[in-house]
Amino acid sequence: MSPEPYLGEVSRTPVRHHILSVLVENKAGVLARIAGLFARRGFNIYSLAVAPAESHARFSRVTIVVDAESAPLEQIVGQLDKLVNVVAIHDLAPRDAVERELLLATLPLGDAHRSAMLDTITKAGASIVDVGPTSVTVMLAGTPGACDELERALEDFAEVELHRTGRVALPRLD
Amino acid sequence: MQLTGAQALIRSLEQEGVDTIFGLPGGAILPVYDPLLDSSIRHILVRHEQGAGHMAEGYALATGRPGVAMVTSGPGATNIVTPIGNAHMDSTPLVVITGQVATASIGTDAFQECDITGITMGITKHNFLVQSAQEIPRAVAAAFHLATTGRPGPVLIDVPKDVTQSMMDWWYPASIEEYDLPGYRPEVALDQEAVARAVALIGESERPVLYVGGGTLKSRAAGELLAFAERTGMPVVTTLMARGAFPDSHDQHLGMPGMHGMYTAVTAIQKSDLLISLGARFDDRVTGKIPTFAAGAKVIHVDIDKAEFNKVRHADVAILGNVAAVLTAFDAAQATPRNLDVWWKTINDWRDQYPLVYDEPATDGPLRPQHVIEAIAAKAAPGTIVASGVGQHQMWASQHWKFEEPGTWINSGGAGTMGFGVPAAIGAKVGRPDRTVWCIDGDGCFQMTAQELTTARSEGIPIKVAILNNAYLGMVRQWQEMFYEERYSEVYLSADLPDYVKWAEAMGCVGLRARTLKEMYEVIDEANTINDVPVVIDFRTDADEKVFPMVAAGASNDDILVHPLQRGERR
Numbered sequence: 001m002s003p004e005p006y007l008g009e010v011s012r013t014p015v016r017h018h019i020l021s022v023l024v025e026n027k028a029g030v031l032a033r034i035a036g037l038f039a040r041r042g043f044n045i046y047s048l049a050v051a052p053a054e055s056h057a058r059f060s061r062v063t064i065v066v067d068a069e070s071a072p073l074e075q076i077v078g079q080l081d082k083l084v085n086v087v088a089i090h091d092l093a094p095r096d097a098v099e100r101e102l103l104l105a106t107l108p109l110g111d112a113h114r115s116a117m118l119d120t121i122t123k124a125g126a127s128i129v130d131v132g133p134t135s136v137t138v139m140l141a142g143t144p145g146a147c148d149e150l151e152r153a154l155e156d157f158a159e160v161e162l163h164r165t166g167r168v169a170l171p172r173l174d
Numbered sequence: 175m176q177l178t179g180a181q182a183l184i185r186s187l188e189q190e191g192v193d194t195i196f197g198l199p200g201g202a203i204l205p206v207y208d209p210l211l212d213s214s215i216r217h218i219l220v221r222h223e224q225g226a227g228h229m230a231e232g233y234a235l236a237t238g239r240p241g242v243a244m245v246t247s248g249p250g251a252t253n254i255v256t257p258i259g260n261a262h263m264d265s266t267p268l269v270v271i272t273g274q275v276a277t278a279s280i281g282t283d284a285f286q287e288c289d290i291t292g293i294t295m296g297i298t299k300h301n302f303l304v305q306s307a308q309e310i311p312r313a314v315a316a317a318f319h320l321a322t323t324g325r326p327g328p329v330l331i332d333v334p335k336d337v338t339q340s341m342m343d344w345w346y347p348a349s350i351e352e353y354d355l356p357g358y359r360p361e362v363a364l365d366q367e368a369v370a371r372a373v374a375l376i377g378e379s380e381r382p383v384l385y386v387g388g389g390t391l392k393s394r395a396a397g398e399l400l401a402f403a404e405r406t407g408m409p410v411v412t413t414l415m416a417r418g419a420f421p422d423s424h425d426q427h428l429g430m431p432g433m434h435g436m437y438t439a440v441t442a443i444q445k446s447d448l449l450i451s452l453g454a455r456f457d458d459r460v461t462g463k464i465p466t467f468a469a470g471a472k473v474i475h476v477d478i479d480k481a482e483f484n485k486v487r488h489a490d491v492a493i494l495g496n497v498a499a500v501l502t503a504f505d506a507a508q509a510t511p512r513n514l515d516v517w518w519k520t521i522n523d524w525r526d527q528y529p530l531v532y533d534e535p536a537t538d539g540p541l542r543p544q545h546v547i548e549a550i551a552a553k554a555a556p557g558t559i560v561a562s563g564v565g566q567h568q569m570w571a572s573q574h575w576k577f578e579e580p581g582t583w584i585n586s587g588g589a590g591t592m593g594f595g596v597p598a599a600i601g602a603k604v605g606r607p608d609r610t611v612w613c614i615d616g617d618g619c620f621q622m623t624a625q626e627l628t629t630a631r632s633e634g635i636p637i638k639v640a641i642l643n644n645a646y647l648g649m650v651r652q653w654q655e656m657f658y659e660e661r662y663s664e665v666y667l668s669a670d671l672p673d674y675v676k677w678a679e680a681m682g683c684v685g686l687r688a689r690t691l692k693e694m695y696e697v698i699d700e701a702n703t704i705n706d707v708p709v710v711i712d713f714r715t716d717a718d719e720k721v722f723p724m725v726a727a728g729a730s731n732d733d734i735l736v737h738p739l740q741r742g743e744r745r
Contacts, residue, residue: 025357028303033295040296078481084300084320087357 016069017046019092019099019169020077022062025085026052033083034062041079044070047166059087063168090171097169103140103147105154105162110134113157124150179307179338180205183271184213186314189346192242194218194233194604196226200246201286203273205338218604218633223250225597225626227257231266232601235584236559236609238394240267240321241601247273248286251332252293256591259297261328263588264415265392267321268328269314274303276336291332299327304334307342315346316353324360325479326392360478364495364503372450372474372491373509379448379472381517382408385431385460388415388587389453389477395498396420396580399452402501407514409521411439413454415587418577428521429530432460433725434569437528440723440731442521446471448511453477453497456486457588466730476500530573531737532719539689540716543567543642546694547574547614550640553698558610559584559602563595563619566648569721571614581606593622599637600630610638617643617667617674624677630708631682638701639678639710644717645669652720669714678710687712 024030031050038045044067053061066076077089107117121138124146130137140150144167154160177185183206187195194216199207210217220226223245230241245254251272261268275284291301300320302313317329347353376382390399396419403410403426410420411431420427429436431443443449449471461467464486475482475489476497483492493500532544547570560575561584562568568585577583584602586594599613620641630637647665654662678685684704686697688711701709722737
């Protein structure tokens with residue numbers, strides 16, 4: 001769970017959060033090496049997303065949102081770079097990055113809030129991806145800010161189950 | 175050519191030029207011990223795996239070549255964790271091979287299974303779990319490359335039993351490209367712009383100090399350091415990890431800085447206007463209270479590991495690179511400080527006022543530990559290697575022995591591992607059989623790893639061990655005396671239990687004892703005549719002796735406490 005509400009992208013992202021886009025060898029234990037490094041050096045991870053990258057799954061890309069107040073960014077990058085399985089690190093300031101995140105939420109569709117809830121979903125641009133007798137699952141793929149907004153809007157309703165992936169990012173094209 | 179994984183492992187070690195393995199066999203590593211019989215590699219059979227690790231460290235520190243240790247899975251592997259952690263803290267090149275249960279059994283809590291790659295993740299430079307026999311050569315070649323390049327360190331190779339038992343087609347990586355290390359780039363081009371800024375800072379400085387750390391030894395830069403120091407006339411301090419990087423006999427050498435450093439070395443740093451850090455890492459034992467450490471100094475930080483920059487102290491100029499290359503670049507640019515006559519006058523006043531002193535030895539004993547070390551040094555052959563454990567005796571050895579060349583001081587710096595001395599001395603002697611090797615040990619340390627003297631005796635490794643026996647865990651006692659109102663808690667060991675002479679004899683060594691000055695001189699002479707078996711000397715020393723100078727933990731280096739004989743004289 002997030003330690004505090006996510007404040008969204010660009011202007012609303014607190015300065016202390018930095019995005020590290022880290023290319024790593026796709027080998028057993030690499031994630032443990034990264035997590036272990038952060039734990040033993042006292043660096044805080046805000047969110048983490050991992051998936052195979054280019055080159056026929058020889059590499060994976062790890063997007064780490066770090067708390068640059070827990071340690072200077074230079075230290076975090078320097079120590080991370082010493083991990084032999086880390087191939088490249090791109091330090092992305094939020095304004096220089098294109099960030100996206102995926103949000104899934106299951107919402108009860110009781111009569112009381114049905115129209116308000118559907119209105120919220122529509123306004124957020126989320127789509128319905130699963131329908132049950134008394135609830136629906138909706139998905140939003142968007143900026144962290146858009147996900148924040150939907151998350152806040154859904155706080156008004158009871159019994160919402162919500163999952164977010166943490167963001168992935170790439171450098172903004174000039 | 176078809177080989178078993180075990181044969182390929184031994185053959186790979188031969189390819190890397192390994193002449194000695196320190197180890198102890200067991201179930202999971204058993205297949206590898208068979209082809210070892212047919213190899214030219216010498217195997218030293220230790221009595222405890224910790225001994226194997228520290229011996230490999232001693233070998234590496236004395237020779238500059240990577241030390242190699244081999245142990246079995248489970249407890250064999252966990253027993254060598256302390257040396258791995260120690261080597262990690264001191265950037266010592268080590269390759270440790272551990273047996274592992276068969277691939278199919280991994281994760282099932284099999285007999286003698288443990289996740290040693292997981293356990294050592296944070297204390298190795300890198301580690302490998304080898305998945306197939308065909309991959310063994312690559313893992314070994316990569317391990318040696320990693321251990322010895324960039325900032326050196328320990329690398330662990332975990333080899334499952336079925337991998338060493340299965341067949342492979344022999345090959346060996348012909349070049350670094352075949353090591354499959356796409357994320358590892360230890361070589362960096364020197365940042366000439368940073369060098370130029372450093373040269374400019376040097377040119378402005380009136381009170382520079384060369385702060386020499388272990389990285390200077392690791393990059394084999396003693397020659398460049400001597401040339402640079404002599405050309406510029408700058409004062410030099412060598413940290414605990416760098417003793418021997420600059421001759422103690424040299425007039426520009428102020429000695430060791432830090433918690434138990436020389437008054438002049440500590441104070442020169444404090445008053446400097448430019449600190450040139452050469453492969454040092456601003457360890458807390460050197461800096462004392464960080465905000466008051468060399469508060470008026472600009473810092474040029476030279477290191478091969480960029481994560482050291484600005485970790486503890488802001489660097490005005492950070493230069494990524496090997497110390498030797500950077501010093502060569504400084505010389506090429508004719509980096510020269512201002513006239514240092516006033517600075518040297520100040521420094522020499524400190525030297526005159528606060529030399530290293532200790533109380534007059536008493537004829538009938540107890541012996542002064544500092545005096546024992548000086549008496550051993552006085553009779554030691556040039557180039558003698560000194561190993562130590564950790565504690566008061568280590569500090570006294572570093573202070574009172576005169577180190578003249580690299581590889582002559584073997585100690586545990588960052589980790590502070592008690593029991594390091596005896597096995598490290600053995601490893602050093604194996605690596606440098608031409609040299610006399612003394613281990614200056616404490617009675618507490620000696621009891622932790624003394625069983626390796628059996629190894630030394632049986633393998634024909636004639637080291638000399640001086641136990642400074644004050645019957646206490648001396649450094650802890652010193653702190654309890656100074657900071658806990660002399661409330662001594664769990665530090666008394668007894669001078670007579672064990673009987674160190676009998677213990678030495680039981681291990682096939684010569685055991686000697688000295689209580690008086692006369693006996694001290696006699697046993698040192700006797701020890702120097704024995705060159706076929708290890709010698710252990712039980713020197714009965716004064717438990718009240720404390721290590722001075724001293725900067726209390728967390729205190730400012732400005733508040734350095736000199737020896738009681740010198741108090742009241744401070745300006």
